[in-house]
Amino acid sequence: MSSEPRRLVTPENVIAGVFLVLALVFPLLFHAVNLRATFLPMFFPIALAGLLLSPGTAALIGFLAPLMSAGLTGMPPFYPPIAPLMSVEGMVLGGGISLVSSRLNWGVIPSLLTGIMLERLVLVLMVFILAPAFHLPGEVFSAGMLIAGIPGVILQLIGIPPIFAILKPRMMRLQEID
Numbered sequence: 001m002s003s004e005p006r007r008l009v010t011p012e013n014v015i016a017g018v019f020l021v022l023a024l025v026f027p028l029l030f031h032a033v034n035l036r037a038t039f040l041p042m043f044f045p046i047a048l049a050g051l052l053l054s055p056g057t058a059a060l061i062g063f064l065a066p067l068m069s070a071g072l073t074g075m076p077p078f079y080p081p082i083a084p085l086m087s088v089e090g091m092v093l094g095g096g097i098s099l100v101s102s103r104l105n106w107g108v109i110p111s112l113l114t115g116i117m118l119e120r121l122v123l124v125l126m127v128f129i130l131a132p133a134f135h136l137p138g139e140v141f142s143a144g145m146l147i148a149g150i151p152g153v154i155l156q157l158i159g160i161p162p163i164f165a166i167l168k169p170r171m172m173r174l175q176e177i178d
Contacts, residue, residue: 011174019049023065040152050097058098062090093119108161
């Protein structure tokens with residue numbers, strides 16, 4: 001056991017805070033220009049965090065962002081349980097991307113595709129299970145949510161790789177400082 005105290009302020013924790021804030025701000029910006037949730041604005045910084053941060057940290061950002069946003073802005077709502085659903089989705093997205101990119105050394109696009117497919121699968125399963133409680137047809141509702149999110153998935157696949165290419169060298173320098 002080390003006698004050295006564990007530091008709470010690390011480069012990863014600071015960067016995690018930035019991504020958490022971005023996950024709270026992006027939806028507000030998208031809604032301000034009437035782009036709505038179709039572009040999955042909260043998931044953009046969560047996915048990027050998955051490429052740059054450890055699996056646990058990325059999963060935590062994905063889990064916390066929807067709940068914090070719901071508490072601070074009312075979006076997404078707690079009822080119907082969109083915020084809890086999105087928390088699980090975000091956790092799977094951020095953690096999944098981070099796991100495959102860091103542990104399996106997959107590239108940016110395969111890691112993004114894997115994380116997005118896992119997140120979309122979790123969405124379908126959760127909606128399919130919960131839809132009957134709200135008297136909704138699970139098959140139709142989950143298919144509709146998948147289709148509605150296609151522009152956001154495309155935005156992530158197009159926008160995240162160049163941003164990652166810019167941020168990755170800077171993250172490497174920050175880790176050297178630590």
